[in-house]
Amino acid sequence: MSDWRIYRGAGVPHEGIRRLPEPPPWRDFGAPHEPGAPEDAAGADGESARRLGAHRRLVESLHPRPEEVEAVNAALYLRRPLLVTGNPGTGKSTLAHAVAHELGLGRVLRWPVVSRTTLKDGLYHYDAIGRLQDVQLDRAVAGGDPGAGPEARPPIGSYLRLGPLGTALLPAGGEPGAPPRPRVLLVDELDKSDIDLPSDLLNVLEEGEFTIPELERIAEREPHAEVLTADGDRVRITGGRVRCTVFPFIVLTSNGERDFPAALLRRCVQLDLEPPGDEQLAAMVAAHLGEEALQEGAALVERFLRREPGQVLATDQLLNALFLTQRAQGAERVTRDRLAEILMRPLDRPR
Known part of the structure; x- marks a missing residue:
């Protein structure tokens, strides 16, 4: 009978780690998503492959319940977020990947929520300290001349990166003549958030837009800025304002550990996942x-x-x-x- 154990607890070093087999398909991180990396024919990247299964040609046979299909379609038709509640491990997060897979909506943007998460974390991050350090370094290289000129200053867009929510709200592209396709955004475990985050989300979810004050302040002098997205691509922001042209398909997940304000619930299609x-x-x-x-x-x-x-x-x-x-x-x-x-x-x- 062969010994399946890698660690034996004998206290004697050995090379058993060489016999460690391939990981479970849902824990295989050997091919992480890289900016610009090609996706498969269904638009799935490495994370979706782990979520949906190595044999995801069978994903269409997952037999979702009628109420699950109806709730997803209601959210798509109404351009409203889908609030999915259920016990851990019932497939709440996988639902976002399944929709993106079937509809060919590309890589799912994921925003994991923790107790310290703020709305700004989901929209964008501005590295003000990094920009200040680079400005000081450029001046030092120029001999300490404070008037070295704006050409010596790094562009502000180099220090801005959109978060998952901010990226999802970018104007949608698409093939010429075809309707634009929404991005899929997974806001994972919203019930883990600070008490204010669900209410802070209301205006962005209702209006489908947000502003970047750091860019608004210089809009007259620099109307356009190239910033990074959560995908690692560069996009042009005009006037410091981001406004979607097609509302993203947003899945908010909750383990049911807290109640949400009525103002958020009325803006969402609700689904209790069994x-x-x-x-x-x-x-x-x-x-x-x-x-x-x-x-x-x-x-x-x-x-x-x-x-x-x-x-x-x-x-x-x-x-x-x-x-x-x-x-x-x-x-x-x-x-x-x-x-x-x-x-x-x-x-x-x-x-």
Whole structure:
């Protein structure tokens, strides 16, 4: 019986790391997205491939519930954000990638929210300190002459970068004669934010525009500025104002850990995402690990589906358990069962 272990706990150095197999498809970071890198025919980049599965040709068989399809279409028709609430691991973030994949909307812009996140973080960042340092350096090179001339000053656009929300609100391009296509923006875990962020978002989501004061102040002298986007491309901003021509498809996700103000809720299409059912779960496993893994791991899939009512288990826990127990075929059955127990521990179980 072959030893599946890489780390053995023996305290003796060895070269076992060389035997470490390829990572799970959803944890393969070997081909990160680079600015200008080609996407596949469906417009998916490395992150979408991890989200949708290595076998994403099967993604159309994920069997979304009718209410999920209807909510997505309502958000598309009404040009409103989609607020998706559900337990961890129910596929809230994946929904944004699935829509971008099916509609050919390119790379999903992702804005992960934490307790310190502000609206400005999503719109743009201005490196004022970096610009000041470069100006001082240029003057020093010019012999300390304070009147070395504006040509010695770096352009302000070199110190500005649009955030994910700011990039999503850029005027949309497209093929000549074809209607412009919206970008897809994932605002992940909005309920983790500071209490003010949901209210701060209201005006931007309603008007579809924002201003960059640093550029507005110099608009008469420098009406245009070239700035970086969240994609790593350069775009021209005129007059310090960014206004969308087509409202982006925005997915706001929440684990249901807090309530949002009514003013935000009325501006969104709301969707409560239920845990995946039999067909959805089978399609997810097949999309990530293939049909063979679905058959070999039937017992684990059944265990996941028949968990106790109210027990919180995430689908990625099941995927991890299926992947590892199959890679540990050389281990004893009791070891594989113990691995499954470790990886599929309910998230709401008291410690």
